[in-house]
Amino acid sequence: MTKRISLLGATGSIGLQTLDIIKEHPNKFQLVSFSAGRNINQTRAILKDFPVEVVSVALEEDALQLQTEFPKLQVVFGDEGLVQVAANTNADVLVNAVLGSVGLKPTLEAIKKGITIAIANKETLVTAGHLVMQAAKENNVPILPVDSEHSALFQAMNGEQRSQISKLIITASGGSFRDYTREELKNVAVKDALNHPNWSMGAKITIDSATMMNKGLEVIEAHILFNTSYDDIEVLLHRESIIHSMVEFNDTSIIAQLGTPDMRVPIQYALSYPDRFERSNAKRLNLAEIGKLHFEEIDYKRYHALKLAIDAGRAGGTMTTVLNAANEAAVALFLQEKIAFLTIDELIERAMNEHINIARPNLETILHVDAETRKNVQNMIK
Numbered sequence: 001m002t003k004r005i006s007l008l009g010a011t012g013s014i015g016l017q018t019l020d021i022i023k024e025h026p027n028k029f030q031l032v033s034f035s036a037g038r039n040i041n042q043t044r045a046i047l048k049d050f051p052v053e054v055v056s057v058a059l060e061e062d063a064l065q066l067q068t069e070f071p072k073l074q075v076v077f078g079d080e081g082l083v084q085v086a087a088n089t090n091a092d093v094l095v096n097a098v099l100g101s102v103g104l105k106p107t108l109e110a111i112k113k114g115i116t117i118a119i120a121n122k123e124t125l126v127t128a129g130h131l132v133m134q135a136a137k138e139n140n141v142p143i144l145p146v147d148s149e150h151s152a153l154f155q156a157m158n159g160e161q162r163s164q165i166s167k168l169i170i171t172a173s174g175g176s177f178r179d180y181t182r183e184e185l186k187n188v189a190v191k192d193a194l195n196h197p198n199w200s201m202g203a204k205i206t207i208d209s210a211t212m213m214n215k216g217l218e219v220i221e222a223h224i225l226f227n228t229s230y231d232d233i234e235v236l237l238h239r240e241s242i243i244h245s246m247v248e249f250n251d252t253s254i255i256a257q258l259g260t261p262d263m264r265v266p267i268q269y270a271l272s273y274p275d276r277f278e279r280s281n282a283k284r285l286n287l288a289e290i291g292k293l294h295f296e297e298i299d300y301k302r303y304h305a306l307k308l309a310i311d312a313g314r315a316g317g318t319m320t321t322v323l324n325a326a327n328e329a330a331v332a333l334f335l336q337e338k339i340a341f342l343t344i345d346e347l348i349e350r351a352m353n354e355h356i357n358i359a360r361p362n363l364e365t366i367l368h369v370d371a372e373t374r375k376n377v378q379n380m381i382k
């Protein structure tokens, strides 16, 4: 049976790779609606390839322009547009590949409509994972991981008893500056930070990899998705990004998922689940060619952002909302060359220290804390 798909963030790195997979499997998948942000040329190109029912863009003026060019299409815009795409009940699956906590409301609305969620958008799980998982449970909706580490963990757990799992081991490449000391990070340039050693990704996540906030967000994401205590989640430096993560069991066995660093594999797995397709366009892994794989312990002083994220995760409540919003704001400032690389960690730490934690926050509280934190971070650099 054909799976009908809605896609948030179609013009981004994950979005475009998702479209490649849909195109590769026309009998298995059909795109019914998608959202873009401000990249209107890419939106037009997608519309020419995929005759969808609904499209959302960030700005009203772009929506009006597209509506004149594509009169049969329903064109919507802004945050409400994201919700309309996500809650399209003609879809069986929502691939959430939008960037940032703006993905939260659309995810909750899709869950309410009983639509399966394939989630790449980790900021949504970090800012309000408890709300997402609670809504998923109430509506009996599967939340399928797309992030490579969580897909690896999900695959390694498949068919296993959760009570037999002793720990999750999440691998980290170390990012663009993994061979720099903290002192050497003081004056690094944006273009160097954007040069990830193993993965080609969007700008924000590439900076998160360089600070290792990405791994911190992923630890929280794993805690949320797999209901695992922070004491049972370990991060391991693994330069090659070949082992995408591992699950250790009580009997000391470790099951790992390996592959070349190519997001089309975890995206496809989330779309094909519970099946596994016979082929993929990813390059096959040749371990003999690679020869050696390397593993190192994490230095939490060097990767301070990872420590901040784990502290926020352990604190719970609104602290992960603050962590995420401060990080989104600080990374945007770094990308605009308004702050130095190490100031990202400083702003996040300040935002966390200044925040009075609120336990068990509802959606309204989360959205309020998110907005306030972004304002606070802007004020910190004035």
Ligand SMILES: NC(=O)C1=CN([C@@H]2O[C@H](COP(=O)(O)OP(=O)(O)OC[C@H]3O[C@@H](n4cnc5c(N)ncnc54)[C@H](OP(=O)(O)O)[C@@H]3O)[C@@H](O)[C@H]2O)C=CC1
Residues within 6 Å of the ligand: 008, 009, 010, 011, 012, 013, 014, 015, 035, 036, 037, 038, 039, 040, 057, 058, 082, 097, 098, 099, 100, 102, 120, 121, 122, 123, 146, 147, 148, 199, 200, 201, 202, 203, 204, 205, 263
């Ligand atoms: N890239 C990767 O390999 C991986 C990414 N992820 C996660 O997936 C998500 C997407 O990452 P990635 O694809 O790299 O990001 P990109 O920056 O490449 O793409 C982001 C997408 O979101 C859209 N977008 C951004 N802000 C808004 C907004 N305010 N309203 C509406 N649309 C918006 C962009 O639109 P436009 O460009 O048109 O403005 C684009 O379609 C992130 O949460 C990331 O952490 C997880 C694992 C791997």
Ligand SMILES: CC(=O)[C@@H](O)[C@H](O)COP(=O)(O)O
Residues within 6 Å of the ligand: 147, 148, 149, 171, 172, 173, 174, 175, 199, 205, 208, 209, 210, 214, 215, 263
């Ligand atoms: C592809 C993917 O899932 C990214 O989140 C990737 O993990 C980034 O790599 P590091 O954060 O390990 O540098």
Ligand SMILES: [Mn+2]
Residues within 6 Å of the ligand: 147, 148, 149, 218
């Ligand atoms: Mn990842």
